[in-house]
Amino acid sequence: MTLAADRRSILRGMKAAMRLLRDLGYDHGMKRARRVDVFDCIDRRGAALMFKPFDKLLGAYMKQNGAAGIILNTERPLGMQRFTAAHELGHLTLDHDPHVDDEQILRRGPIADGRKYSQAAPEEREADAFASYFLLPSHLITAQMEIQGWDVQRISSPDVIYQASLRFGTSYAGAVYGFERERVITRGMRQELLKAKPKDLKLELLDGRAFPHPRRCDVWLLTERDEGAVIEAGRDDLFLLRLNEATGAGYVWTFEEMEAAGFAILKDGREPVPEGQIGSLTVRRILAKAGYPTEKALHLKECRPWDPEDGPRTLTLHYRTATGDEAGLFKRQRLERLSLQ
Numbered sequence: 001m002t003l004a005a006d007r008r009s010i011l012r013g014m015k016a017a018m019r020l021l022r023d024l025g026y027d028h029g030m031k032r033a034r035r036v037d038v039f040d041c042i043d044r045r046g047a048a049l050m051f052k053p054f055d056k057l058l059g060a061y062m063k064q065n066g067a068a069g070i071i072l073n074t075e076r077p078l079g080m081q082r083f084t085a086a087h088e089l090g091h092l093t094l095d096h097d098p099h100v101d102d103e104q105i106l107r108r109g110p111i112a113d114g115r116k117y118s119q120a121a122p123e124e125r126e127a128d129a130f131a132s133y134f135l136l137p138s139h140l141i142t143a144q145m146e147i148q149g150w151d152v153q154r155i156s157s158p159d160v161i162y163q164a165s166l167r168f169g170t171s172y173a174g175a176v177y178g179f180e181r182e183r184v185i186t187r188g189m190r191q192e193l194l195k196a197k198p199k200d201l202k203l204e205l206l207d208g209r210a211f212p213h214p215r216r217c218d219v220w221l222l223t224e225r226d227e228g229a230v231i232e233a234g235r236d237d238l239f240l241l242r243l244n245e246a247t248g249a250g251y252v253w254t255f256e257e258m259e260a261a262g263f264a265i266l267k268d269g270r271e272p273v274p275e276g277q278i279g280s281l282t283v284r285r286i287l288a289k290a291g292y293p294t295e296k297a298l299h300l301k302e303c304r305p306w307d308p309e310d311g312p313r314t315l316t317l318h319y320r321t322a323t324g325d326e327a328g329l330f331k332r333q334r335l336e337r338l339s340l341q
């Protein structure tokens with residue numbers, strides 16, 4: 001395959017992804033900053049979505065008598081399921097023939113491995129490019145950089161890339177390649193950033209504290225900049241909240257609503273105030289974990305305990321446990337079929 005053919009495939013996949021995101025309303029307003037809910041998108045495109053355990057197969061796109069369907073392997077982590085789902089949605093959107101995908105789709109990519117990429121069939125390269133742009137469109141990168149105040153200097157730090165990947169819903173490496181694709185970072189920076197291990201970054205956030213499932217569980221660092229964010233997290237994820245607190249004026253953050261929603265507060269404290277800064281803001285630091293899968297808007301309040309209604313400052317987080325490992329039909333489609341019976 002020639003370089004020109006590669007470019008044509010990338011462009012075709014990218015344009016189809018942009019068009020579908022626009023049609024589904026992801027390219028404007030608040031949704032620009034939200035991770036793309038690819039399972040929901042498959043449902044909204046009218047395809048049946050099924051989860052099943054397989055040994056090697058990652059996913060498949062099927063078409064029969066005008067009806068389309070996508071199958072995903074429950075035996076893979078959610079991030080991999082999301083990428084496979086976007087790849088299969090690419091086959092559907094680009095009107096490709098029915099197709100089965102194995103782990104090869106994870107080993108190639110326009111940037112990750114140019115040689116293997118060129119060896120793949122044009123439909124595969126188009127579906128790969130579709131998945132890469134669909135899950136991480138330019139507007140999502142720009143919107144999160146604005147919200148979080150990330151400039152190029154901060155993006156060169158692995159811990160910032162890790163937090164970006166959680167908000168994007170991609171792997172750590174996926175976020176690095178996304179920033180390179182958008183020319184936020186250079187090739188040299190990409191190589192440097194890929195040396196960092198997410199497991200070490202998680203441990204650093206927890207001050208070296210051991211935790212179960214270090215590969216499966218993520219550690220979200222949440223601050224006031226995440227106001228209104230949709231936190232779509234794995235069931236074992238941990239949340240480290242760092243919030244400015246006007247303790248000098250008697251204000252404290254309260255977390256009763258989180259506890260009422262089933263969150264356990266594992267650690268609660270304040271960061272030491274740097275010398276010579278007495279009277280300024282302190283930083284409250286709590287570590288929390290969801291007790292069970294849930295979907296809830298959490299309104300955290302910073303107020304004076306003796307007068308809670310006097311000008312409280314709030315932080316709203318829309319929390320949702322991300323699941324994708326139950327075998328069977330996508331939950332919404334299952335419920336719809338039940339209601340038709």
Ligand SMILES: [Zn+2]
Binds near residue numbers: 087091100
């Ligand atoms: Zn494919």
